[in-house]
Amino acid sequence: MTLPRGISAIAFAIAVLPAAAHAASFDCAAARSSIEHAICNDAQLSALDTQLADTYRAALKQHGADTDALKAEQRDWLKQRAPSGQIDVAALKEAYRTRIDELKSQPAFPEPGEAVDGPIFRLNAIAKQHDFVLRMLEACPAQSDKEDTTCEGPAQLLIHDKGQRAVRQVINLPKVFVTLPKGSKGPLVNSSRLYDYQGVINVGDFNFDGQEDFGIQTGNEGSYGGPSYDIYLFNAQAQRFVPNSEMTGLIQETLGFFEVDAKNKRLRTWAKSGCCYHERTVYAVEHDVPVAVERRIDDAQGPGDKMKVTVETLVNGKWRSKVHYEPIPK
Structure with a gap:
């Protein structure tokens, strides 16, 4: 992927090569873009650039083997910093601080075999090609026979090929929103009723390539307080699910799934x-x-x-x- 020159070269390197041993820095003598000059000319902004790099690497370590979503999120953040005119240094500093706080708030995720404090939902009947195991890292309210309950918090999603014990992919999710319908034995899934609770996982072929894709509910930050989802498309070449920011944004801007x-x-x-x-x-x-x-x-x-x-x-x-x-x- 080619990002605009307006993003600092080192920031792009951090997003793509998280294992780099050096702190965020670049040769200011070679600075060309307005954002690079802004970083070089402001000691506080330069320090924030370094702090962001360190915080991002620490967050990657906390995600263990699964860093796909965090990398995609960081690349999206970097693209949004591409300048469209004169740099607002104060706004850029605030954007850096906000992103640093977001990365610091990332939870530490366990290995797939380690215990978690919350419930484990085994979802083997929601898809034809895959089985899902959703592990909530924190405790949830007890499911009720009298009313719907909800649970929100960090989670880990394990994906298996249908009927197989081996884990195909692990996806770590800083926040998942689960609806537990009254009287049921598990969470609401494959449901997209307008103005109502929607499924924590909705499965379908969203790009019409013959492979199952899925969305997982991350909260209720959509239009009019509606559900928000992260969308994952199955990539046949990589043989894994990859986040799709365009379809994720589509739900964010409209009413539900x-x-x-x-x-x-x-x-x-x-x-x-x-x-x-x-x-x-x-x-x-x-x-x-x-x-x-x-x-x-x-x-x-x-x-x-x-x-x-x-x-x-x-x-x-x-x-x-x-x-x-x-x-x-x-």
Whole structure:
């Protein structure tokens, strides 16, 4: 992956080569970008760059064998620091401090065979190609017969090929949100009902390549306090699941888990603004990236008993719109 030159060379090296023995530094005589000059010209910012490197390496050690998600997260953070104009040094310092605090808050994860303090959920019936074991690192409330309960905290996900004892992959998760439905024997899974609790793991073929993918609920930081998920796609070449930031962001910006239309090879999302404005968007998936191709907008914010309906379609790379009016649904 090529990152913009605006990111310091050493920061990129840290993200890609976490085992480097040297602290974050680079030759200021060779600085070219505005962000590199900003780091070189400010002693406090330079010290934060060094501190970030040290904190990142320490967090990697705490993740043990699984560092994929943390590396991807750090690369995304670095890309967001790419300058689009003049550098705001104060804002950059604050971004560094925030990221350092985030990395320091990363929990220490056990080895897969070590005991954990929380429940262990063996999920062998939610997928056709894989079995999952979700290990909560901390204790959860007891499951109730009278009401739904929830559990939130760090977790470790073990992934097996279907029916096999050997662990294919370990994924360490700083935060997972689990819904424990009343009267059930395990967590809610493969559920994406709008405005309701959703599955801690939802399995499906999200990029339509014939391989199972999955999303795991990391909290409720989505639109209108809805669920947020990390999406993992199975990479056939690497033979492992890899995080997908584009699909993760898609859920973050809309209402809950997207709908998977396997027949038409499309993903669908819902979004709204208040009571009277709704969007339904359809996405094709190109090279594992969702690309909007259709959108319907229902706008009942105006006066009268009609709502404005706009249907947008992507045709040969250009959006075409048609507008009509419908009665406002009761």
